[in-house]
Amino acid sequence: MGSMLGIWILASLLIGMLGIHKRFGFxxxxxxxxxxxxxxxxxxxxxxxxxxxHTKASE
Structure with missing residues (x-):
């Protein structure tokens, strides 16, 4: 039970880190x-x- 909770929290941390540059953030x-x-x-x-x-490069 404890290891499952640890994996759940670590997975949530990883998803939060991957979501830093998204709308909801970490x-x-x-x-x-x-x-x-x-x-x-x-x-x-x-x-x-x-x-x-996203910006267009000026020509």
Whole structure:
């Protein structure tokens, strides 16, 4: 039971780290995957775009 909880928390931390540049950020993805499920967190992570500003290079 304890190892399963540890894996759940580590997976949530990893998802949070991967979600730093997304809309919800680290804390949103961390708590979302911690409360719901790391699998739901991965689905949310891959369904959102990055927060980078896309600009056209001037010619």
């Amino acid at each position: 804390w949103g993805f961390f708590f979302g995957s911690l409360v719901l499920s790391p699998i739901i967190g991965i689905i949310m992570l891959f369904s959102m775009e990055d927060n980078y500003i």
